[in-house]
Amino acid sequence: DTAVSQTPKYLVTQMGNDKSIKCEQNLGHDTMYWYKQDSKKFLKIMFSYNNKELIINETVPNRFSPKSPDKAHLNLHINSLELGDSAVYFCASSPREGNTEAFFGQGTRLTVV
Template identity: 95%
Template structure:
């Protein structure tokens, strides 16, 4: 009965590799998000999608490419991984309005070595 689930939970990879993180929500929301939490625990939005359409791209490098095959899924693909990409990535879904909260997944801890 997990509301927002993302896989994998941990990801360790070498510089230059390409990796993907998958996210699925069963809450029926139209809007999904990717947030990045850095080593100081600061959270910042990366992307938002509404019903499979990109709404926000928060000046994220082109190496990051989100893909939404349907409104219940929002995957994140990262090309040519760099050391600075090491972080915790959170997927979330919500009502897409200012007065609606977002529901977060458990996070994916990405470590680039």
């Protein structure tokens, strides 16, 4: 089944904890992204990677650290979680750079309590 898949789907954790979200795509795409969807449903890019190289870092706190072990994987590690980090995090990939669509994972709903 070709897709962008991310785990876990739901994550509930306490403030101050460190957590990771994993993302894998088997579409053969070179570019991968992390987007954040907040409680108002606004979608904003956080990071993009092209062939394992960090390209975009949109003023995200350095508690968020993406890691791309290979071009099919882009994981997101979050240190010292805060209440405001509660959101849905979407991983996405694109077949190439430039004006092209993105394919999204199913999202990870993170709740920090």
